[in-house]
């Protein structure tokens with residue numbers, strides 16, 4: 001594995017930003033040396049949870065294991081380890097008050113309850129690695145055209161609170177970082193997790209440079225929806241065919257009209273029929289077709305794409321881990337076809 005570093009000019013000349021930039025991503029060097037599809041992964045994506053906890057934390061290890069055993073990861077140099085997100089970077093979208101409380105463990109019992117996790121310092125580390133991973137994936141994608149994390153998609157986190165297994169909004173932090181630094185002028189977030197990306201929608205509701213597209217099951221968490229730039233609500237119980245029909249109706253038009261500099265794609269697999277928290281009936285084959293459709297539509301337009309795995313709550317951890325690698329298989333196919 002190689003540590004995080006890359007080459008692109010610093011758009012903001014402010015000393016604080018240069019320091020932040022250097023501290024977080026290292027000196028500009030050798031992203032060009034990465035061969036094969038870039039995979040962003042860190043063992044710190046996983047932390048211990050109490051026995052019987054409903055969140056399938058171990059899935060992140062399984063994802064990486066399947067990537068290696070199925071031939072997606074063939075070289076150590078292909079895997080890049082992120083740093084933990086800095087508080088100053090997370091504060092691009094989160095309030096200082098919330099970050100101070102979350103980082104130090106002083107959130108209230110009720111604030112912790114709605115996140116689904118009791119606070120531990122290891123949980124903070126995990127969340128910071130995951131957000132750092134998504135940010136690094138977007139920076140890599142800008143440089144190489146396509147890059148995939150093995151975690152990410154915590155779209156229910158709001159500026160001042162976490163909810164629904166989401167503590168920091170990694171998608172929003174990465175998008176805002178690209179905008180703030182001038183690396184991208186327009187960012188499109190395509191959120192195909194079965195749940196609405198409510199936190200992301202709220203964060204960017206008044207910002208025209210980030211377009212939020214969420215296609216989700218209408219009768220599912222969160223029950224109080226926010227307004228994305230485009231929300232497509234799906235009926236309970238629909239399968240691959242109807243799902244793809246909706247996606248085909250909307251995604252190409254959004255890409256055409258918004259013309260983003262990068263797409264951040266949340267490829268949640270909780271749309272699968274076996275998922276405990278989804279209410280749709282997609283199959284593994286349908287997920288592959290969906291991911292391939294998204295990636296080819298984006299990459300064919302010459303737009304870079306960064307992917308995160310999103311939600312997935314099947315009880316069979318082996319099936320779940322493997323299912324989360326469908327996006328990486330689709331990405332590798334596009335990577336090879338396009339000669340990236």
Ligand SMILES: [Zn+2]
Pocket residue numbers: 193194195268270310311312
């Ligand atoms: Zn979800």
